[in-house]
Amino acid sequence: MKPFPYNPDLVHFAVTVVFSFLLGLEVKTYGQQIEEEESPHFIGSARTYTFLGILGFIFFRLDAHCLIYIAGLLGFTGVFMLYYYKKLQDQKTSILLYLLGLVVYSMGPLSVQYTLWMPALLFVLTVFILNARKAIHEISISINASELETLGKMILLSAVILPLLPNKNVIPMVPLSPFKIWLAVVVVSGISYGGYIAQKYFFGDRQYLLTGLVGGLYSSTAVTVVLSKKAKELGSAPLITAAIIAATAMMYFRLIILTALFNLLIAKTLLVPLGILGIACLALSLVYARNGKGRNSKLQMEDKNPLELGTALVFAVLFVSMIVLTQFITSHYGSWGLNALSFVVGFADIDPFVLSLLTGKYSVGFDQVATAIVIATGSNNILKGMYCMWFGGIRNGRYPAWWLFFFGGVTIGIAFIL
Structure with a gap:
């Protein structure tokens, strides 16, 4: 047949x-x-x-x-x-x-x-x-027309101009090409933009815990400030504490993703400690959320598009500055100088510093770079704890502040046993 x-x-x-x-x-x-x-x-x-x-x-x-x-x-x-x-x-x-x-x-x-x-x-x-x-x-009604223009400009710079940038080192004291510098800016801005869009257009009027989870992908510091101000209005609410801790949990996961995109070897080193800390924060936030009672009103987050050209250019300048500063510190003071710098930088925006560590070429090894990233993460938690006390008041912001101080100290402690 x-x-x-x-x-x-x-x-x-x-x-x-x-x-x-x-x-x-x-x-x-x-x-x-x-x-x-x-x-x-x-x-x-x-x-x-x-x-x-x-x-x-x-x-x-x-x-x-x-x-x-x-x-x-x-x-x-x-x-x-x-x-x-x-x-x-x-x-x-x-x-x-x-x-x-x-x-x-x-x-x-x-x-x-x-x-x-x-x-x-x-x-x-x-x-x-x-x-x-x-x-x-609903999206077409709520979307801001200027944001589409901003997105168009960023696509132009990323998809059209980025491939035209020279892929060789042309800036003195900066061991990166303009192509790699702008590529790093695009990657970080893209991750932040995803969290920003989700926060503003999809989860902006949801419960506090979800606000912390989604907003943490965009900026855990910004979420902490907004929620701390809300705590001053509502009092020491467990739901607010849960959301602030959840935002910090997402910061840990965000750092793992960011590290994996630029250096898999360092990402493997950070996966377990940052992953455990993120899961611990997430579990603690769920405990507070389960015990929390109160209103879930809409939060007004800061309407600042991370793809705005001004924001992206400032990030690029900070990124290059961190590369130069880190290069100087590691060349003259070695690993202990890098650790001190990472602790200080943690009290500001840590993304440019983390990217400079992941993409630069320094006189320290990968283990020292991983340690510096974890130290900066820990000191950033301490900064957010201070924000809780400042914007929420000592009485209303003390619970999330204590936990952020705790996780900040634990994170810094883990950095020295990596």
């Missing part, structure tokens, strides 16, 4: 029919839920879209020059024009169904020209976008 011969056209046709039918079902369901509520006119069913996909496949295969395929597209467009004319009479201007029809009509050529992943991806994206109608509408 001869084996069944493999026919690529048959496979492509089957893929076209299946995805066209499924998209037809999705479009019909969407139309029943949305379109028919707004307009009595509706075009097509699951069978209609299935036949539309079949026609797209047939027309594409009949003519190598795609003239028949284009003629079929024009015919479909003409039919939709009649439907659209009816919609305009009802003051409805959406062309979504026409665009969905084009997606189905192009399913045949896609299945022929590409492997299965392309039509499958197109189907999944179409379903997700249709069902995200409400969420997309």
